[in-house]
Amino acid sequence: MKNENNRRIKNKMSVLRAISPDLSRIRLVDQDCLSKRAAQIREALLQGLERPFKHLIDISLGDAHRGGLQPITFVRQVISACLYPSLLDSGRLPTDVKSRARNLLKQCEGESVGSYTATCGLPKIQHSLSEFISRRDRGVPSSPENIFITSGSQQLVLRLFVHGKGSLQTGIMTPVPSSPLFNMALSSLGGAVVPYHLCEEEGWTLRLDEMRRALATARRHCNPMGLYVINPGNPVGQVQSQKSIEDVIRFAAEEKLFLLADEVYQDSVHDPTAEFVSYKRVLHEMGPPYSNTVELASFNSASKGFMGECGLRGGYVEFVNLDSAVMGHIYTLFSTEACTAVMGQIALDIMANPPRSGDASYTAFFENRRNTLNNNAKRVQETLNSLDGMSCQPIRGGIYAFPQLHLPARAVAKAEEAGVAPDLLYCMLLLEEMGLCVGPGSEHLQRKDTHHLRYITHLPDEPIVQPRANSY
Amino acid sequence: MSVQRMMAEKVLTVDTMNSCVKKVEYAVRGPIVLRAVQIEKELKEGVQKPFSEVIKANIGDAHAMGQQPITFFRQVLAMCSYPELLDDDRFPEDAKGRARRILQGCGGQSIGAYSASQGIECVRQDVARYVERRDGGVPSDPDNIYLTTGASDGIVTMLKLLVAGEGRSRTGVMISIPQYPLYSAALAELGAVQVNYFLNEERCWSLDVSELRRALADARRHCNPRALCIINPGNPTGQVQSRQCIEDVIRFAAKERLFLMADEVYQDNVYAEGCEFHSFKKVLFEMGPEFSSTVELASFHSTSKCYMGECGFRGGYMEVVNMDPEVKAQLTKLVSVRLCPPVPGQALMDLVVNPPQPGEPSYSTFIRERKATLSSLAERARLTEQILNTVPGIACNPVQGAMYSFPRVTLPARAIREAEERGQAPDMFYCMKLLEETGICLVPGSGFGQRDGTFHFRMTILPPTDKLKILLSKVKDFHQRFIQQYS
Numbered sequence: 001m002k003n004e005n006n007r008r009i010k011n012k013m014s015v016l017r018a019i020s021p022d023l024s025r026i027r028l029v030d031q032d033c034l035s036k037r038a039a040q041i042r043e044a045l046l047q048g049l050e051r052p053f054k055h056l057i058d059i060s061l062g063d064a065h066r067g068g069l070q071p072i073t074f075v076r077q078v079i080s081a082c083l084y085p086s087l088l089d090s091g092r093l094p095t096d097v098k099s100r101a102r103n104l105l106k107q108c109e110g111e112s113v114g115s116y117t118a119t120c121g122l123p124k125i126q127h128s129l130s131e132f133i134s135r136r137d138r139g140v141p142s143s144p145e146n147i148f149i150t151s152g153s154q155q156l157v158l159r160l161f162v163h164g165k166g167s168l169q170t171g172i173m174t175p176v177p178s179s180p181l182f183n184m185a186l187s188s189l190g191g192a193v194v195p196y197h198l199c200e201e202e203g204w205t206l207r208l209d210e211m212r213r214a215l216a217t218a219r220r221h222c223n224p225m226g227l228y229v230i231n232p233g234n235p236v237g238q239v240q241s242q243k244s245i246e247d248v249i250r251f252a253a254e255e256k257l258f259l260l261a262d263e264v265y266q267d268s269v270h271d272p273t274a275e276f277v278s279y280k281r282v283l284h285e286m287g288p289p290y291s292n293t294v295e296l297a298s299f300n301s302a303s304k305g306f307m308g309e310c311g312l313r314g315g316y317v318e319f320v321n322l323d324s325a326v327m328g329h330i331y332t333l334f335s336t337e338a339c340t341a342v343m344g345q346i347a348l349d350i351m352a353n354p355p356r357s358g359d360a361s362y363t364a365f366f367e368n369r370r371n372t373l374n375n376n377a378k379r380v381q382e383t384l385n386s387l388d389g390m391s392c393q394p395i396r397g398g399i400y401a402f403p404q405l406h407l408p409a410r411a412v413a414k415a416e417e418a419g420v421a422p423d424l425l426y427c428m429l430l431l432e433e434m435g436l437c438v439g440p441g442s443e444h445l446q447r448k449d450t451h452h453l454r455y456i457t458h459l460p461d462e463p464i465v466q467p468r469a470n471s472y
Numbered sequence: 473m474s475v476q477r478m479m480a481e482k483v484l485t486v487d488t489m490n491s492c493v494k495k496v497e498y499a500v501r502g503p504i505v506l507r508a509v510q511i512e513k514e515l516k517e518g519v520q521k522p523f524s525e526v527i528k529a530n531i532g533d534a535h536a537m538g539q540q541p542i543t544f545f546r547q548v549l550a551m552c553s554y555p556e557l558l559d560d561d562r563f564p565e566d567a568k569g570r571a572r573r574i575l576q577g578c579g580g581q582s583i584g585a586y587s588a589s590q591g592i593e594c595v596r597q598d599v600a601r602y603v604e605r606r607d608g609g610v611p612s613d614p615d616n617i618y619l620t621t622g623a624s625d626g627i628v629t630m631l632k633l634l635v636a637g638e639g640r641s642r643t644g645v646m647i648s649i650p651q652y653p654l655y656s657a658a659l660a661e662l663g664a665v666q667v668n669y670f671l672n673e674e675r676c677w678s679l680d681v682s683e684l685r686r687a688l689a690d691a692r693r694h695c696n697p698r699a700l701c702i703i704n705p706g707n708p709t710g711q712v713q714s715r716q717c718i719e720d721v722i723r724f725a726a727k728e729r730l731f732l733m734a735d736e737v738y739q740d741n742v743y744a745e746g747c748e749f750h751s752f753k754k755v756l757f758e759m760g761p762e763f764s765s766t767v768e769l770a771s772f773h774s775t776s777k778c779y780m781g782e783c784g785f786r787g788g789y790m791e792v793v794n795m796d797p798e799v800k801a802q803l804t805k806l807v808s809v810r811l812c813p814p815v816p817g818q819a820l821m822d823l824v825v826n827p828p829q830p831g832e833p834s835y836s837t838f839i840r841e842r843k844a845t846l847s848s849l850a851e852r853a854r855l856t857e858q859i860l861n862t863v864p865g866i867a868c869n870p871v872q873g874a875m876y877s878f879p880r881v882t883l884p885a886r887a888i889r890e891a892e893e894r895g896q897a898p899d900m901f902y903c904m905k906l907l908e909e910t911g912i913c914l915v916p917g918s919g920f921g922q923r924d925g926t927f928h929f930r931m932t933i934l935p936p937t938d939k940l941k942i943l944l945s946k947v948k949d950f951h952q953r954f955i956q957q958y959s
Contacts, residue, residue, distance in 0.1 A: 035588075058579075063586045066579030080554035084546045092560070109528075109536035114782040116533045118509075119501055151621075152810050159661070163490040170490075184809045188632075225483055258483040295483050309584040311815030313621075325486045329493055335501040336657045338622060341814035342784035343553075 034060060034427055038437040053435035059455040060439040062234070062399060064308030067456055072307055072368045074361045075350050078104070079343055082113045094360035104346060113342040119335040121149025121316070125349045129316055132352035137281035142318065148330070149340050149348060151313035155185045156334060157260065157297050160326070161225050162191035171222035173214060173257070175206070177402065177444035177452070179234050182262075194218040197447060200404070203393045204238035208247055215255060227257040232265040232276065232397030235444055235454040237377075239274040239397040245282040249294055259296040264315075267305030270377035271396040280320055296320040302347035304399060306369040314344025376457045377401075395457065402441065405451040423451040495660040499653050499919020504903055505530055508913040523911035527943055529932045530913045532707070532875045534781030537934040542780060542841050544834045545823045548574070552583050552819050564833040570826070574819045583815040589808040591619025591789070592815070595822040599789050602825030607754035616792050618803070619821060621813040623737045623774040626790035628658045630733060630770050633803055634699050635664040644697035646687060646730070648679070650878060650920035650928070652707040665695040670923060673880065676869050677711035681720045688728060699731040700724075705738040705749065705873030708920050708930040710853070712747040712873040718755045725767055732769040737788075740778035743850035744872040753793060769793040775820045777875065779845045787817030787824075849875070852933040852940055859944040863951050876930050878917065881951070883927050887958035899927040905954065910946045
C-alpha cells in the first residue's frame with residue numbers, strides 16, 4: 001500500500017506534462033524579473049532599509065498611472081456616479097458629469113453598470129466611437145456595426161487567422177522593435193512571427209525593401225497572411241508619413257496581406273511637424289480599387305494617450321472591407337467572451353466624446369489633457385543624446401523613449417558570461433544603484449549586437465528622472 | 473496584373489480563416505437573441521406586435537432584470553474610482569478602509585494602472601483567506617490563486633493548457649450534457665475532443681459515476697481524455713451535487729488520472745431543502761492525503777452570479793491545486809500574454825471575499841441585502857418549477873440552485889417534422905415561435921446539449937416575481953396553443 005502511494009505521489013504531476021508545444025514556445029518577458037526586483041526594493045524602502053536613493057521610480061511599463069500620471073477627473077467622476085447613482089443627487093458633481101452618467105445608465109440594462117452589455121459594446125458607445133473616428137478622419141464614414149468594443153482585441157483577431165502547420169502555418173509580419181505581447185500572443189496561438197526591421201538610422205522608418213525581403217524569406221517556410229504595423233510606434237515612437245502609409249497599403253494589396261494597424265498611441269504625437277493620419281483615412285483617400293478591397297483592422301484603446309486608463313481594459317477594433325460571412329463568425333467568437341468590462345466602455349465613451357466648450361468640466365478636462373502630452377519628449381531626447389554612450393532618434397510620437405546604448409565591450413562580455421542580455425544587465429544595475437526601473441530593448445527584439453533601453457516619457461515628473469539617468 | 477489580383481478573393485474568407493472558429497457556437501447570445509434584439513428595434517419603430525416588450529429570460533444577468541447591487545460594494549468601488557470621495561461623509565468608515573486598502577495595492581494608487589498578470593497581490597491573499605474560511609480551514613496559498621476576467625477567462629486558459637496531441641492522442645475533455653456552451657465553444661475552437669457524459673434527468677439531473685465510466689471508455693478508443701469538467705451548482709440544470717457524488721467524482725478522477733475542473737460560480741445560489749454547496753477542494757482535502765496530495769484540480773468563481781450579480785465587472789478567480797510546478801510556470805506565462813483582468817473587477821472580487829464583518833458599520837445592511845436577494849431567488853426558483861409543472865407536456869425538475877430552469881417539453885410529431893423541413897432544431901422552432909408570439913426570449917435546449925429525441929428550453933428565474941408570473945402564464949398559454957396547432 002505504501003509503495004502504491006509513493007508511486008502515485010511520484011507520478012501525480014504528469015497529467016499535464018504534455019502541454020501544447022505552442023505554449024512552451026512563449027518567451028517569458030524579461031520584464032518580470034525586473035518588476036519582481038523593483039517590488040522587493042520598494043518593500044525594503046518601506047521597511048526603512050538603507051539604499052543610495054529614497055524612492056524607487058518605475059517607468060519601465062507602458063502604464064502612465066503607475067508612473068505617477070493622474071487620471072482625468074471627469075472620467076473618474078462619471079464612473080463613480082455610474083457605480084453609485086446616489087451621487088447624482090448630491091451637490092458634489094458638476095452638471096455635465098451628472099448628465100453623462102445619467103445618459104450612460106439609461107443605456108445599461110436595468111440601469112446598472114453591473115449588467116452585461118451587447119457583445120460588441122453598448123450601442124450608444126459604438127455610435128460615439130464611429131462619430132469620433134469619422135471626425136478624426138475628416139469625414140470618412142464609419143459604421144457602428146464595424147466597431148467591436150473589446151479588451152484584448154488583437155488576440156481575438158489573431159484567433160481568426162492563425163492555423164495550419166509546416167509550410168501552411170499562418171505568418172504575420174511584425175516590426176522589429178515591437179511590442180513583445182503581440183509576438184507572444186501570435187506564438188501562443190501557433191502562428192509564425194515574420195519580423196521586418198525598422199530603420200533606426202532614418203528615425204525608425206518602415207522600408208519597403210526590408211519588408212519585401214522579410215516576406216520573400218518567410219514564404220519559404222510559412223503562409224504569411226497579415227501585416228502588423230504600429231503607428232505611432234511602440235517602443236520606437238516613429239510617426240508614419242502619409243506617403244509611408246500609402247506605400248504600406250499598396251504593398252499589402254499587392255502581396256495579399258491583411259492589415260493590422262495598432263494605433264493606440266494616436267493621441268501621442270510630440271513633433272509639431274508630424275501628424276497622426278489613420279490607416280483608414282489614407283486607405284479611403286487612395287480611392288478604388290484599394291479603398292474597397294484592402295482588408296484592415298484598426299486598434300485603439302483607452303489605455304494609452306492622455307487617459308492612460310490601462311486597468312479599465314477598454315479598447316476597440318474597427319474592421320474595414322471584411323467579408324460579411326467572416327464578420328458573422330467574428331461576432332460569434334466575440335460573443336463567447338460575453339462583453340467588455342463596462343468601466344472600460346465608459347472610458348472609451350469619454351475618449352470619443354469628451355466635454356464640449358461651454359460644459360462645466362471642459363476647461364479642467366483639456367488642461368489635464370494638455371499637461372500629459374508632449375512636454376517631455378523633446379527634452380528627453382536632447383538629454384539622452386548629450387550623454388556619452390547613448391544616442392536617441394527623434395521621439396516623434398508614442399509614449400516611450402528607446403535610446404540606443406553603446407556599451408563598452410567589457411560590459412557586453414560580462415553580460416554574456418552571466419547568460420543575460422547586456423541591456424537587461426544594464427537595467428538591473430540601474431535599478432540597484434539608482435532606484436530607477438526601466439525596460440531592456442532585448443524584450444522588443446532589436447538588430448543583433450545593438451542594445452537599447454525603453455522607458456515611458458508620458459509623465460509629469462521628468463525632471464526627477466533625468467538627473468538620475470544622467471549621472472549614471 | 474496587380475489590380476486584377478486585388479479585385480479577386482479577399483485575404484480572409486471562410487475558406488482561409490481558422491476553420492476551428494467556424495465550428496464555434498454560443499447559443500446564449502446566438503440567433504434567437506439576435507432576433508429578439510431585432511424585435512425590440514421593431515417595437516421602438518412602432519411596429520404592431522401581440523406584446524409590448526421583449527422579456528430577455530435567456531441570459532443569467534440579474535441586474536438586467538432589476539436586481540439591486542449590494543450598497544457596500546458600490547460605495548467602495550465609487551471611492552476607488554474617484555478617491556476624492558474618501559472625504560465624503562455619506563460613506564461609512566469601513567467602506568473607506570476597504571477602498572484605501574485596495575488603492576494601496578494598485579500601481580500609482582490608481583485603478584487605472586495595469587496590475588500584475590496574476591492579479592493584485594492583496595486581493596489574491598484575501599481570496600486565499602476566504603477559501604480557507606469557506607472550506608473549514610483547508611489551507612489555500614495565494615500563489616495558487618489567479619484573478620481572471622470572469623470565470624470564463626480562467627476556464628478557457630486552463631483548457632488551452634490541457635489541449636495537446638494529434639489524432640488518436642488528441643486531448644479529450646469530459647463535460648456534462650447539458651452544459652454551459654462556453655465549454656463546447658472553447659473545445660471547438662481549440663480543436664479538442666468533447667467527451668459528453670449525460671446527467672440523469674429522471675433523478676433530478678444527478679451525476680452517475682457509471683455514466684462517467686461509460687463515456688470515458690468510449691472516448692479512450694479515439695482520443696486521450698485528460699480532463700473532467702463539472703458545473704456545480706449546475707448550468708443549465710440547477711442541480712446541486714451531493715457530497716457523496718462529489719467524493720465519487722474525485723475518486724473516479726484519481727483512478728483515471730483526470731484533471732478536475734470545478735465550475736462553482738453559483739456557489740451561493742442554493743435554494744432547495746436538504747441541498748448544500750460543497751466545494752470540490754474541501755471534499756478533496758477531507759478525503760485524506762491519498763487524494764488531496766495527488767488529484768489535480770482547478771476551481772472557478774466569479775462576481776457575475778450569486779447574490780452580487782455584477783456581470784458587467786468581469787471579475788473572477790481560479791484556484792489551482794496540486795499543479796505540477798513546471799506546468800504552473802507555463803500557466804503564469806500564458807496569463808501574462810493577456811496583461812491583466814479589469815482592475816474594477818479585481819477590486820470587486822476583493823469585497824466579495826472580504827465582506828463587512830459583524831460589528832462593522834455596514835454589516836447589518838449588507839446581510840439584509842444579501843439575504844433578501846437570495847431568498848427572493850429561492851422563491852422564484854420554487855414558483856417557476858411549480859407553475860411549469862402544471863402545464864401538460866412540460867416537465868420541470870426542481871431548481872435546486874443556480875439561476876435557471878431547464879424543463880423538458882414534449883413536442884408533437886408534426887411540429888418536429890415542420891422544424892426539420894425548415895432545417896431547424898425542433899426546440900429552436902418552438903422557442904422562435906414563442907418569441908414571435910409573446911416576446912419572451914428563451915434559449916432552446918439544443919444550445920446546451922440533451923439526449924437525442926428530447927427537447928428542452930432554458931429560462932432564467934431572474935425576472936421580478938410579478939413579471940415572472942406573467943411570463944410563466946404566457947409560456948403556459950403558448951404551449952397549449954402550440955400543442956393544439958400541431959396535433
